[in-house]
Each structure stands twice: as structure tokens, then as C-alpha cells.
Amino acid sequence: MSESTRLRIAIQKSGRLSKESLKLLKSCGVKFNINEQRLIAHADNMPIDLLRVRDDDIPGLVMDGVVDLGIIGENVLEEEQIERQTLGTPAECIKLRELDFGACRLSLAVPNEFSYQDARSLEGLRIATSYPNILRRYMQSKGITYNDCMLKGSVEVAPRAGLADGICDLVSTGATLEANGLYETEVIYESMACIIQSTNTQPDDKQALINKILSRINAVVRAKESKYILLHAPTETLEQIVALLPGAENPTVLPLNDDSNRVAIHAVSTEDLFWDTMEELTQLGATSILVMPIEKMMG
């Protein structure tokens, strides 16, 4: 593959998505040497270049076909898509899949002393946000008119600073809202990180590499969501024990040396095994219960 056909992937340079994005690519077997000063990092073992940029730039870079893949919060993607549709500039990209990090929600919030009934309580008021397009779409759908206060950062301090009556901002735990004397009133958009591809038709070898990365991502995410479970079970409670293992299909049942009343069970569970289930298993006579992480899972 020549230099010009190297696969280009954009990820956030520094912020909430950067560490997880890099970790994901590394777990797919892509080896990078990151130089903090450099915008581009070349993979050592695959024809892949990594572009490390502000997250706001990623959707546009993919939609303009400047890069082939991007890892981005759905909130930023949605905001850019509405913006570009309004302007009539290219707004297309392919969402390959949601990822398992970057969970947050875009919510309306008002000061604690504000008596809020529903979104109509904001009629004619000023709302501070970094997401004017998603906010406008929501308010239009409710038929509410309001005034924008566009802020790129520190949105949560806008009401106290007298810049706005309420805010529309990203929330994950709600701690920032609470610390600023605000409460969440309405979730208007739920978001996760996702991986997107440009709609450009790719040369076969490049598309094959995209497919390979995607299939590895699927394997890594599936493995993270699954656990390998080993335990010893009395034969008489075997059925009940198997029924308790969450999402486990056809577990392996093996005899134990010198013990015909007990068997060993090996199972892959597609969910986490919670303490409550572990305790129920013990009550059914299960012993030596081991729950282990799975690194990769294919097929």
C-alpha cells in the first residue's frame, strides 16, 4: 500500500475521549509511537496514520473525506450534522458502530430556585449552550422560542454570572450541575462515543483494512462485555446453577477427578456476574467460583 493510500483515523488529541480511543486502537493491534507535539502519528505495523485533533473538528474531517475514520461523541457528530445540513455543505458519513465509552447526555438545567414545570417554562428566556443546533431542534419540536447564549466552555457558570437563565450542557454524573447550584430538568440527547467512516468509495485494500479494524473492534468490545466463568457444582443442582449464569450458552460440563457427585463448569457469560448471583451460586453448592476477564473474542 503506498503512502497516499494509508488509512487515516482522527481521534481527540486531549480530552475525555483520547485515552479510550487510543486504547481501543492499541487493543486492535495497531502500534503507534505518539509524539505529543505532532499532529500525525504513523503506525509501525499497519498502513495507518493517526490524526490527533480537537474533537469538534473530527466530524467535518470525515464528512469532507479528509480522513477515512473518526472516533467521536455522537453529540458532536449530531451537532455538526445539523449545522452542515442548515448550511447545505456535505453532512454525510457512515456510523460504523457505537463504542463502549464516552457515555453522557445533553440536558437542560436551571438554577435550584427556578420553578420549572416543563420545557415551556423556558419560553422567552436565555439558554447558554455549546450545542445550539441540537437545542434549537428540540425547542422547535416543542414550539418554544428562546434566546441563545453561545458559550464554548464554562456553560455551567452562565446563570450565576447573569449571562443566562438556564443551560443546555453535557452531563454524566450531575456533580458539576450540583456544584453550580443547578438541577437537570430535561434530557434532550443521549450520547456515546462512536466510530464513523467517510462516504468516499475506498480502494479495495483500504476498505479491507477498515473491515479488519471494525471486526477487531467488535471482538474487543464483545470481549469486554463478557466474562469467563469457572466453578465446581453438585450434579443435583447443575441445572439450577447453569440457569443462573447470565447469558451463558451451552456451558462445558466436565467430570472431576475422584468425585462423581460434582462437576466442573466452564462458561462464557455475555454479561457481568454480579455479587448477588455469586452468592446464589454458593447457596446452590457451587464452589471455587472464578470470574475472569476475556481479552479477545471472535467467531
Ligand code: ATP
Ligand atoms: P476539545 O479540546 O477536543 O474540543 P472538549 O473540551 O470539547 O475537547 P471534552 O470535554 O474532552 O471535549 O469531551 C469530549 C466528549 O466526551 C464530549 O463531546 C462527550 O461526547 C464526551 N463526554 C462524556 N462525558 C462527558 C461529560 N461529563 N462532560 C462532557 N463531555 C463528556
Ligand code: MG
Ligand atoms: Mg471540543
